[in-house]
Amino acid sequence: MPELPEVEVVRRGLARWVAGRTVAAVEVTHPRAVRRHPGGDADFAARLRGRTLTGASRRGKYLWLPMAGPGGPGSQPDEAVLAHLGMSGQLLVRPPGSPDETHLRVRFAFTDDGPELRFVDQRTFGGLAVVDLVDGVPEPVAHIGRDPLDPDFDxxxxxxxxxxxxxxxxxxxxxxxxxxxxxxxxxxxxxxxxxxxxxxxxxxxxxxxxxxxxxxxxxxxxxxxxxxxxxxxxxxxxxxxxxxxxxxxxxxxxxxxxxxxxxxxxxxxxxxxxxxxxxxxxxxxxxxxxxx
DNA sequence: CGAGTACCCTGTTGGC
DNA sequence: TGCCAACAGGGTACTC
The missing domain is CATH 1.10.8.50 (Helicase, Ruva Protein; domain 3)
Incomplete structure (x- = not known):
């Protein structure tokens, strides 16, 4: 059950393995994993295809991957993939073709044909969504306070x-x-x-x-x-x-x-x-x- | 708006 | 051995 330090470790891993890569295709294998995404699983996949992930951010237990605008890798992020791991969520980096995990919910393939990003979640309390960034913070995260490790925590x-x-x-x-x-x-x-x-x-x-x-x-x-x-x-x-x-x-x-x-x-x-x-x-x- | 509760979900554990 | 209730718990939606 990941708490903040675990989520920070995941964030660091994402920054290393996923940032700068462009999404080729997204497969949602369990719609509940994207239930917070207003447009449903097809819209979720469509909004990610062709987008370049620019980094990995976190507040509390929310993680997000800002995406360069549709204009291309150089354009300012105005959307992000928002993730919450819930109780049992994992974000795994796996070679393409490696066996699907039992509780695989979402698969991201990249244009470089490198390792996939996989969201695996047994209990499906966690989930993913494509959301707007407001001042660099996902809109659904705006009501969450800063966390004690944030340098700006007061x-x-x-x-x-x-x-x-x-x-x-x-x-x-x-x-x-x-x-x-x-x-x-x-x-x-x-x-x-x-x-x-x-x-x-x-x-x-x-x-x-x-x-x-x-x-x-x-x-x-x-x-x-x-x-x-x-x-x-x-x-x-x-x-x-x-x-x-x-x-x-x-x-x-x-x-x-x-x-x-x-x-x-x-x-x-x-x-x-x-x-x-x-x-x-x-x-x-x-x-x-x-x-x- | 502040305070407090029900519910979501599924695999594991423990009592009988 | 098998069955079933209890348990794990963050966040949201809801009531008061």
Whole structure:
């Protein structure tokens, strides 16, 4: 289940393997994969044919490949192929003729007859679309906040926005309009680092504690990124089809009943937002001021 | 508009 | 062994 660091690894792979190449043909083998594309699968393919992909960008977990205008490779991108990997999506670079993956959804062939780009997605929560760029950002991504790894991310603005909310801290961490790219795993790890409970009320959270949790979220992401992108199940594979590494040490996520790395208390799992939350009952006690 | 919930999807896991 | 419910979960659409 790719989170931001994994998506960044995929972006880097795409920049290396796909940027500068011209699309010869697109085959959609599962229409659900392009359900966000207004014109349907035939229109999706038609809009890509002959277009040159100029790079690879990302905000949070959204990835996009800007395309040179119909005028040719030199014209300014005004559209992009937008991708979201969902829970199980992969973007693979594969030699033409290599066997189709079981869950192959979209295939891009290029005019140089080089490696294909393949979108593979078992659970089809992810998808692709051709979208307009507005100030360089896909229109469907405009409502998503910058992510903590973005150089223009404003920590103090995030702290202020967080404290204007009247909700629980984890819910706010997962709110992609405040800050994008923080998923369930990273939220739990950041809360553990900051020694805060998922239900801590946001509106009364002291600013230094708010800064602490954002610093922790960023630190966990940077650590994962430096390790080459983490992966927590076999569904995630990077752009070249190599498995991500599996040995990164998580402190709480998925560790029910195991000892806390700080204090030895046994990690507990709780249901919240129809998801699992993991915490140390000693380091992250239930706050007096709780919301969820 | 802010807050909170249901749903989408399918392969895997675990209880009985 | 087989069956079925629970689970994984980001984003959207929806209600209140």
């Amino acid at each position: 920590d103090e603005a995030w702290v202020a926005a967080l404290r204007r909310r009247r909700t629980g801290l984890k819910r706010a961490l997962l709110d992609q309009s405040l800050a994008s790219g923080i998923g369930n795993i990273y939220a739990d790890e950041a809360l553990w680092q900051a020694r805060l409970h998922w239900a801590r009320a946001t509106d009364t959270l002291p600013k230094p504690k708010a800064r602490l949790v954002m610093d922790a979220a960023r630190a966990v992401m940077v650590e994962a990124l430096e390790a080459g992108g983490t992966s927590f199940d076999s569904l995630y594979v990077n752009v070249n089809g190599e498995s991500g590494y599996f040995d990164r040490r998580l402190h709480v996520y998925g560790r029910t009943g195991e000892p806390c790395d700080r204090c030895g208390s046994l990690i507990v799992r709780e249901a919240f937002m129809n998801r699992s939350s993991f915490r140390c009952p000693h380091c992250q006690p239930r706050p007096r001021q709780a919301r969820w």
